[in-house]
Amino acid sequence: MNHEEIEISVKNMNLWYADNHALKNINMDIPRRKITALIGPSGCGKTSFIRCINRMNDLIPTVRTEGEMLLNNENINHKDIDVVSLRKKVGMVFQKPNPFPSSIFENVAYGPRIHGEKNKQQLAQIVEESLKNAALWDEVRDRIDRSALSLSGGQQQRLCIARTLAVHPDIILLDEPCSALDPVSTSKIEDLMVKLKEHYTIIIVTHNMQQAARVSDYTAFFLHGELIEFDETKKLFKKPKEKSTEDYITGRFG
Amino acid sequence: MNLQQKRRRKDQLFAVVCFVSTIVSIVLLALLLCDIFIKGFSWLSWDFICSYPSRFPERAGIKSALWGSIWLILLTAALALPMGVSAAIYLEEYAPRSRLTKIIEINIFNLAGVPSVVYGILGLALFVRGLSLGKSLIAGALTLSLLILPIIIISTKEALGAVPESLREASYGLGASRWQTIRYQVLPSAMPWILTGNILALSRAIGETAPLIMIGALTFVAFTPQTPLDPFTAMPIQIFNWISRPQPEFADIASAAIIVLLLVLLTMNAAAIILRRKYQKKLQG
Numbered sequence: 001m002n003h004e005e006i007e008i009s010v011k012n013m014n015l016w017y018a019d020n021h022a023l024k025n026i027n028m029d030i031p032r033r034k035i036t037a038l039i040g041p042s043g044c045g046k047t048s049f050i051r052c053i054n055r056m057n058d059l060i061p062t063v064r065t066e067g068e069m070l071l072n073n074e075n076i077n078h079k080d081i082d083v084v085s086l087r088k089k090v091g092m093v094f095q096k097p098n099p100f101p102s103s104i105f106e107n108v109a110y111g112p113r114i115h116g117e118k119n120k121q122q123l124a125q126i127v128e129e130s131l132k133n134a135a136l137w138d139e140v141r142d143r144i145d146r147s148a149l150s151l152s153g154g155q156q157q158r159l160c161i162a163r164t165l166a167v168h169p170d171i172i173l174l175d176e177p178c179s180a181l182d183p184v185s186t187s188k189i190e191d192l193m194v195k196l197k198e199h200y201t202i203i204i205v206t207h208n209m210q211q212a213a214r215v216s217d218y219t220a221f222f223l224h225g226e227l228i229e230f231d232e233t234k235k236l237f238k239k240p241k242e243k244s245t246e247d248y249i250t251g252r253f254g
Numbered sequence: 255m256n257l258q259q260k261r262r263r264k265d266q267l268f269a270v271v272c273f274v275s276t277i278v279s280i281v282l283l284a285l286l287l288c289d290i291f292i293k294g295f296s297w298l299s300w301d302f303i304c305s306y307p308s309r310f311p312e313r314a315g316i317k318s319a320l321w322g323s324i325w326l327i328l329l330t331a332a333l334a335l336p337m338g339v340s341a342a343i344y345l346e347e348y349a350p351r352s353r354l355t356k357i358i359e360i361n362i363f364n365l366a367g368v369p370s371v372v373y374g375i376l377g378l379a380l381f382v383r384g385l386s387l388g389k390s391l392i393a394g395a396l397t398l399s400l401l402i403l404p405i406i407i408i409s410t411k412e413a414l415g416a417v418p419e420s421l422r423e424a425s426y427g428l429g430a431s432r433w434q435t436i437r438y439q440v441l442p443s444a445m446p447w448i449l450t451g452n453i454l455a456l457s458r459a460i461g462e463t464a465p466l467i468m469i470g471a472l473t474f475v476a477f478t479p480q481t482p483l484d485p486f487t488a489m490p491i492q493i494f495n496w497i498s499r500p501q502p503e504f505a506d507i508a509s510a511a512i513i514v515l516l517l518v519l520l521t522m523n524a525a526a527i528i529l530r531r532k533y534q535k536k537l538q539g
Contacts, residue, residue, distance in 0.1 A: 054427065061351050088429035098420040100439060110438070111428040160424070167428055 004031035007171060007201040008053065013067035013077070015048055015057070022048045024225045026067070030218075035193060035202045037216035037233065039209060041253070044222040046205045050173050053203065054090040055083045071171075088115060091164030095176040097156035099148035099163075104131075104140050107148045107159055111167035126166050134162035135192050154185025161192065172196065174204040178211065190215045209249055213237050221245045294509025302510060306476040307492065311503035316511050319492035321478040322391070322471075323518070326488055327460050329395035330402070334459075335452055337399070338406030345407070346414040347436055359411075366404035373401040374468025382469050389470040392482040397465050402455040409451025413444040446530040453526035457519050463490035489515045 008030040015023035023045045030036050038046040048057065055076065057063040069077045076086055100107050108127040117123055127144070131137040136158040140151070148159055157177055164172055174193070178186040193202055193215050206212050212219050213233060220230040221242075229236060229245045240246040247253055305315025349355045377397030387393040417440050425435040441448075466488055474495070475487040489511060496508040 056423065056427065059423070059426065084429050084431050086429075087427060092423075092427040094420060094423060094427070096420060098418075098424045100421065100424065101443060110425075110430075114428065114430045114434045114438070163424075163428065 004029075004034065006030070007032040007071070009068075009070040011068040011070070013049075013052065013069060014065065015045075015052065016064045017048075017060070018062040022225050023052075026227045028220065028227060028230055030201065030203060032201050033197055033199070034217040035197050035204060035215055036218045036220065037212035038203065038205045038220050038222060039207075039212050039248070040222035040228075041248070042207075045225040046220075046222045047175055048225075049222070050092075050175055050203060050205050052077065053171065053173055054087045054092050055081070056092065058083060088167050089169055090171045090173060091167065091169035092173040092175065093157070093160050093164055093177050096180050097153055097160055099151070099156050099159050101149060102147070103145045104148050104151070104159060105144045108163050108166045111163060115167060130162040130166040131159075133165050133196070134158045135188065135195075136162055152185070154181050154188060157181060157185065157189060158192065161189070161196075165196075169200065171201045171203065174202065176205050176207060179207060186211070209237075221248060223248070290509045290512050293506045294511075294513050297507050297510035298513060302507075303514065307474055307495075311501060311507060314496075314504070314507055316489065316492060316514055318475040318478055319487050319489045319511070320514065320518075322475070322486040323460055323488045323515075325391050325479055325482070325486065326394055326398065327456055329391060329482060330398045330459050331452075331456055333395055334399035334402050334406055334455075338403050338452070338455075339410050339448065341403075342407045342410035342414060343436060343441075346411045347432065347440070362404045362407050366408060369464075370401055370462055371464040371468060373397055374465030376400065377465055377469045387483070389472065389485050390483045391479050391486045393469055394466055394471055394486065394488070395482070397469055398459040398462060401462065401465060402459050405455040405458065406452055409455065410444075410448050413447035413451060414440060416447065417443045442533075446533040449529045449533070450526045453522055453529075457522050460488075460518065460522070461490060461515065463494055466491055467494070489518075 006029045008028075010026050010028040010030070013023055013026040014021070026049065038050060040046050051057045052065060052069060053076070057065065065077055067077060068075045071086075071089070074081070100110060102110075105124075105127055108130050109123045112123060112126050117126070128137065131140065131144075136155060139155060140146075140159075143150075148156065151159060157180075161172075161177075178189055181189070190211065193204065196202060197217075204212075204216065216233045218230065219233040219236045221228045221236070221240075221244075223244055229240060229242045231241075236245065237249055240249060302315050303320065304317055305313060306318050307316075308314045345355065345359060349358075374397060377393060377400065381387045381393040381396045382389060385393075387396075421439050421443060422435055425439045426432075430438070471491055472485050472487050475485065479486045493508045493511045493515070496504040496511065499505075
C-alpha cells in the first residue's frame with residue numbers, strides 16, 4: 001500500500017489493563033480517506049486499539065500505553081497532547097447509540113457549541129448540513145426540536161454520526177456501529193460510510209465479516225492482542241496469508 | 255409433607271410476615287396522626303400562625319418558631335447545598351480511585367450515621383463559642399449544615415454515579431472538557447435525583463431538635479429574627495417546650511404545631527416530587 005497517503009502511523013503500540021497485556025506491539029499504517037475495518041473475535045483488542053486513537057482509554061484508570069501513534073507527525077500517545085483538540089479531530093461513534101437526552105437539534109449543536117460557536121444562524125446551518133451529510137435530514141427536518149430519544153435505533157445512530165460530523169473531524173472511529181441495529185438501518189449506515197470516505201478517514205470495528213468485506217478498503221485482523229494480518233480487503237478475504245486469518249474468515253472459530 | 259408443599263408453606267409464611275409488618279407500621283402511624291389531629295386541629299387558626307408564643311394558651315402562637323425554621327432552612331440550604339454538591343462532584347468525577355478516596359467515602363458514610371446530638375456539641379464548641387457566633391441563626395444553620403452534609407454528598411454522589419457512562423463518553427468523544435461534560439450532560443441528567451436527595455436532607459434538618467437545643471436556641475422568643483445573627487427558635491424546639499409545660503392545653507397546642515411542621519415537611523417532599531417529574535419530562539421529551 002505504498003501508493004496510499006497515510007493518515008495514522010502506528011509504531012510498536014502496547015496497551016495494558018493493569019497486568020493484562022491487551023495490545024502487543026502493533027505496527028500499522030492507516031490510509032487517508034479510506035475505510036479500514038478491524039476484525040477479530042471478542043477480546044482480541046480491536047476496540048482497545050480504536051480507543052487509543054482518540055485517547056478514550058484515558059477514562060479507564062488502570063490503562064497503561066506505550067509506543068507511538070503518529071497523526072500529522074505528532075505522537076498522539078504522548079502524555080502532553082491536548083486530548084480535547086485531539087478528540088475534535090478524531091470523532092467516535094459508539095456501539096450502542098448514545099444520543100444526549102435532549103432535542104435532535106441540541107444533540108448536533110452540542111459539539112460546535114462547546115468548541116465556541118455561539119452564532120445561532122451558524123449553528124442552525126451546521127446542524128442542517130451535518131444531518132444532511134448523515135442522511136437523516138429528510139426524516140427529522142420537521143421535528144428537529146423533538147427529543148432525540150424519540151428516534152428509532154437506526155436513526156439515533158445516524159444522529160450520533162451527524163453529531164460527530166458537526167465538529168468537522170478528519171477521522172471517524174466507529175466501534176461496532178451496527179451491532180444493535182436491524183438490517184435495513186445497517187445498510188443505510190453502510191451506504192453512509194461509503195459516501196463519507198470521500199472526506200473522512202474511517203476506521204470501523206466490526207464483528208460482521210460480510211460488513212467488513214462489503215464496505216472496507218483495508219482490513220486488519222486482530223487475535224489475542226496481536227495484529228495478525230493487515231491488507232487490502234479484497235486480498236485479505238480472497239487470499240489470506242496467515243492460517244489463523246483464513247480460519248477466522250471462513251468461520252472456523254470466533 | 256413433600257418438598258413442594260414445604261416450599262409453598264414457607265412462601266406463604268414470608269408473605270404473611272411482610273404483610274403484618276406493613277400493617278403494624280401503617281396502623282401505628284395512623285393512630286399517631288389521628289391523635290395529633292384530634293388534639294390539635296381545634297387550635298389551628300390563622301391567629302395561631304401569626305401570633306408569638308405566650309404563657310396564656312389561648313394567645314399562644316407559632317409565628318417566631320415558624321419564621322425561625324424558615325430562616326434556618328434557607329440558610330442551611332444556602333450553606334450545605336453548594337458545598338455538598340461540589341464535594342460529591344469532586345469525589346465522583348475528579349478524585350482518583352485511590353485508597354485515600356475510598357477511606358474518605360467510607361468516613362462520609364459513617365458521618366451520616368453519627369447521632370445528631372453530637373453535631374450539636376460540635377456546633378456549640380465550634381460555632382457558638384469558637385467563632386463567637388453566639389446562639390444565633392447562623393450558628394444553628396452551620397450546625398445543621400454539618401449534620402446534613404454527609405447525606406447530601408452521598409445522595410448526590412449516587413445520583414451522579416447513576417448517569418450512564420455512555421453519556422460521558424459521547425460528550426468526551428466530541429472533544430468536551432471534563433467541566434463541560436459535567437456541566438452540560440452529567441449534572442442535568444442527574445438533577446432530578448440530586449434535587450430529591452437534597453430536599454429530603456433539608457426535610458431532615460427542619461425536623462431536628464437535639465442539635466439546636468445543644469447550641470442553646472431559645473425556647474421562648476417573642477420576635478422574628480431580622481438578620482442571621484439574631485437569636486431564634488424553631489418549630490421542633492417550640493413543640494418540645496410546649497409539651498413540657500404542666501398545663502394540659504399546651505399539649506394540644508403542641509399538636510397544632512406538629513400539624514404545621516408536618517405541612518411544611520409535606521410541602522417540601524411534594525416539591526421534590528414535582529421537580530423530579532418536571533426534569534424527567536424535560537430530559538425524555
